[in-house]
Amino acid sequence: MIDPYPHPFYGSDTGALERQNPLPVGIYSVDLRNDQVPEFRRWQQGRSAVKVLKTNDNGSFSWLLFSVSSPTLWATGLGFPSIAKATDERPQAFEPTKDPTDQIADALPSPAAFAIPSFLLTTVGIGLAIYLFRNELFENAKRRVSDYRSSRRRRVES
């Protein structure tokens, strides 16, 4: 059976999805979330035609290779199984991914290299701004305070 939509990890020959139900005689593999494994085990129980050949789980997903010696009704809630060979191993694509930055040898730039110029730029900028405007800023403020005080004094005196 050639699947019109090849399995992404096996290709179109051995990885074809088996959509027939009951499953014909053959060897199949299925990728399940770990919480789906008990459902698979319940399906397997009491079906002597089903024999699990290999299992492999990486923490969150389980890969199971099983044989069916006579047509067996499949648990459709587990998705379609893939047609497999007895020699198949878990596809590499399901291995935990490596740290991608490990593939690049160059060291990441240090935040300090950007923090120091930024610090100096900000300090000098603020310092310059205060230096340029300090007379205006502080003298105006002082004048306003003394104007307020003298006007208040005049009001009190009158």
Place this chain on the structure above:
Amino acid sequence: MQNEEYQTIEVPGVGELRARVGTSTLELAGAVKVWHDKARSARVDGFISGAAFGIMFSVCSFGMYYLLR
């Protein structure tokens, strides 16, 4: 620069990076993206923390100057 494990690759917009020999193109594209994102966030973090410290330093030092003069 080239040695047994790494080879130099030219990444548009990033420059030259040394990537592990034997890395597939797809894996390399992902690795370069992650590396580039981390480098950018390091630059942004550095710039922001430097500016924050600069503002704090300026405010504190000028405050002290006007209090103590």
